[in-house]
Amino acid sequence: MIDFTIPSEVAEFADEIRGFVVDEIVPYETDPRLTQHGPSDELRAELVGLARKRGLLTFQAPRRFGGREPSHVDQAVLYEAAGWSTLGPVALNCAAPDEGNMFLLSRIANETQAQEFLQPVIAGHQRSVFAMTEPDGAGSDPGQLATTAVFDGTHYTINGHKWLITGATGARTWIIMANVAPNEYGPSGPTLFLCAGDTPGIHVDRVMSTMDRNYVEGHGVVTFDDLRLPPSCVLGEVGDAFRYAQLRLAPARLTHAMRWLGAATRAQSIAVDHARTRTAFGKPIGEHEGVGFMLADNEIALQQCRLATWWACWKLDQGERGRHESSMVKALVSEELFKVADRCVQVLGGIGISDETPVGMIFSDMRAFRLYDGPTEVHKYAIARQVLRTEGTRP
Structure with missing residues (x-):
C-alpha cells in the first residue's frame, strides 16, 4: 500500500533546506561567477562552505559516510526543496553529476577506492565526472562505445574521445567507461575505470558552449591519449560497465x-x-x-x-x-x-x-x-x- 504521508521530521528538514536556499543561496543567482559555462569552481566552493557551516552538506550520503541516507521518497521531498534555486543542489552537494556518482561509488567501489575517490566528494572537497558520452554515438546507445582499453597484463592503456562530460574542468574523481579489448590475461568488454583527474593522458580540450548553465564548469570535450591505469583502477568488474x-x-x-x-x-x-x-x-x-x-x-x-x-x-x-x-x-x-x-x-x-x-x-x-x-x-x-x-x- 502506497502512503505518501510526509513524516514530520522530513517535512521539517525540507523546510530547513528551503529556508537555507532562499536566504543564503538565491542571492548568488546574480553573482558574476555564475557564468555561461555554469558556476565556477570558486563559486561552488563558497556555496558548499555555506551548506557545510549549516550542517546540510551532502545530507543524502549513506550513514556510514556521515550522511542521513534518506529513502528515495524522502529524497524527492528534500531535493525539491533544494531545487528552489538551480544553485541550491550545487551548494548542498546533491547536484549532478556528483550526486549520481556518489550513489554509484558507494555501491561498487572497494574500501581503498572509496577512501581516495568517494569520501572527498562527499566532503565537498572535490568534484567528479562520469565520462561515457562520445561524439560518434555512445550516449543514449552505449553499445556504440568506441573508447578502448588495451590490457597488457600489468596496465590498461585507454584511448578515445568523449564530449558533453559535465564538470570535466577541475574534477578530481573520474569514472571512465571504455571497452576492454579481448586479451590473453582476462575478461574483456565495457568497463568502468576510476582515477584522478590529473593522471597523465587525460586532456580536457575545451568547454562546450551550451544553452544551460546550472552545472559546475559546464560540459567538456575530453581526449584520452595513452592513459595508463593499473588493474586497481578498475571499478567493479571488467565487462560490467x-x-x-x-x-x-x-x-x-x-x-x-x-x-x-x-x-x-x-x-x-x-x-x-x-x-x-x-x-x-x-x-x-x-x-x-x-x-x-x-x-x-x-x-x-x-x-x-x-x-x-x-x-x-x-x-x-x-x-x-x-x-x-x-x-x-x-x-x-x-x-x-x-x-x-x-x-x-x-x-x-x-x-x-x-x-x-x-x-x-x-x-x-x-x-x-x-x-x-x-x-x-x-x-x-x-x-x-x-x-x-x-x-x-x-x-
Whole structure:
C-alpha cells in the first residue's frame, strides 16, 4: 500500500533546506561567477562552505559516510526543496553529476577506492565526472562505445574521445567507461575505470558552449591519449560497465526530476505573484482566462509530476530496479516541467525573457532536461518495448 504521508521530521528538514536556499543561496543567482559555462569552481566552493557551516552538506550520503541516507521518497521531498534555486543542489552537494556518482561509488567501489575517490566528494572537497558520452554515438546507445582499453597484463592503456562530460574542468574523481579489448590475461568488454583527474593522458580540450548553465564548469570535450591505469583502477568488474551504468541511471533520472520540480515550482510562484499584481484591461492579468488557465495547467502538471516521481521512488524503496518506472517518470516530468517553465515565461511577458527574474534561466536550463540521462524519445522506445513484452501477460 502506497502512503505518501510526509513524516514530520522530513517535512521539517525540507523546510530547513528551503529556508537555507532562499536566504543564503538565491542571492548568488546574480553573482558574476555564475557564468555561461555554469558556476565556477570558486563559486561552488563558497556555496558548499555555506551548506557545510549549516550542517546540510551532502545530507543524502549513506550513514556510514556521515550522511542521513534518506529513502528515495524522502529524497524527492528534500531535493525539491533544494531545487528552489538551480544553485541550491550545487551548494548542498546533491547536484549532478556528483550526486549520481556518489550513489554509484558507494555501491561498487572497494574500501581503498572509496577512501581516495568517494569520501572527498562527499566532503565537498572535490568534484567528479562520469565520462561515457562520445561524439560518434555512445550516449543514449552505449553499445556504440568506441573508447578502448588495451590490457597488457600489468596496465590498461585507454584511448578515445568523449564530449558533453559535465564538470570535466577541475574534477578530481573520474569514472571512465571504455571497452576492454579481448586479451590473453582476462575478461574483456565495457568497463568502468576510476582515477584522478590529473593522471597523465587525460586532456580536457575545451568547454562546450551550451544553452544551460546550472552545472559546475559546464560540459567538456575530453581526449584520452595513452592513459595508463593499473588493474586497481578498475571499478567493479571488467565487462560490467553497462550493468553499473543502469544501477546509476535509474535513481539519477528521478533525482533530476526532483530538483527540476523545485525550480519549476519556483517559476510558478513568480508567475503567480506577477499575475496577481500586473494589471491589463482593468484587472489583474491572472483574472483573464488566458493567463489563469496557464497557471491552472501549471498547477495540475506540477502535482502530476510530483506524484509520478514519488511513485517511482516508492518502487525503488520496495527493492525494485525501477528501470521502467524511472523511464516513464523521466519522459513525463521532463516534458511537462518544460511546458510549465514555458507558460511561466508567457505569463511574465517581456520580463520572462530577461534576467529580471530567474524564470528565463530556469526555462533555458530546463530545455536540456529533456535530453540528458536519455532523451524522451529513447525512453518512450524503451517503454514501448516493455509494454509489448508484458502487456499480454498481465492479469
